[in-house]
Amino acid sequence: MDADRRDEMTDASLDRELQTLLGVEPSPEFVARVRVRIADASPPAASWFGAWRIAASIVAVAAVATVAFVFTRDGGRNAPSTPSVLDSRTFALFSSQTPDLNGRGLSVSAEPASPVPRTHTAAQHESATSRAEPEILVDRRETAALRALIFGTREGRIDLAPVLAATTPSVMELPPVVDIEIPAITIDPIAPGTGGEGVRQ
């Protein structure tokens, strides 16, 4: 009990000594100096707001750039269905110039017969098409025939009126039926052999 009391007193005296030791006051100018340093520092709200605003701007610009990049890339990939390519193909078939009947066959990847300036989009499309789809080939003779027909029709060299006017005959006149004469079939009996019946030959 006495030992406990002595410990308690020691604790109390220790605390008093510590309080005395740490009870040092700062100089009177201390707070004023802190105020001066804080006045030199940037205000907290403004700096926080500014930093937040800058970060938001950076994120927004990055998002727009990403979206633009993705759209541009996807646009190039989906080009096979774009009308620019179809235009070039159509132009090749319906050009006003005389077709080269002895020329090459037409294919999707082939250049048009006329000297049409190729656009960058068309070139991109062709390369994209060659990557994405199998090449479709049309027979050269068929192509030449079609071109000749089309341009001949345009220039009046070929008249399609009879073809268009031609109709399928309503009743077909059949030749008279002639009976087929089938001669009677006669079967001759087989001549007996020289040996007797049942004799091994």
Next chain:
Amino acid sequence: MHDRVVQLAGSFVTTDRTVEQEFEARLAESSTLAFRVAYSVLRHRQDAEDVAQEAFVKAYRCFSQLRNRERFRAWLVRMTWRLALDRRRGDRRREARDSESAIARDARAAGSLTEDLVERERAAHLWTAIDALPEKLRVAIVLASIEGHDVSEVARLLALPEGTVKSRLFVARQRLKEHLQWMRTAETK
């Protein structure tokens, strides 16, 4: 539209003023705490003031997250302690010089310790005993001795459970007593 802009700007100004006033209040009530925490590590008045200033400037820069009083004080104590340790580690030579001369000088300036040589020696012994404590025990006993903080206040400042703080204070006191007793016994002999 113009009225809205003026209103918005006015609200920002009001917010800034409110923040300034709140920080001024925190500075007024916590300046001594920060100084004493720094002093307990550095034992040099000017260095302690520099470190406390630095801690206040850092607190001001992120004051938007520290507007709660308790949170501010806890953050300030931890920041000051850390900055003081950094300063002390970076200036070992000064520490060696201050351990003898500065204590006596500060004691005279503060008037808390008498001119008596015995008292100064006791203070030196106490500082040595405090330095011998592990950091966890040291910060607990220092905070408990500053401004009469009780266990719950120290627990809040250190963000620790009260039981942990209580046990650390107990162990710290025991070790300090043993150390002081040993030193005084050795001196007597």
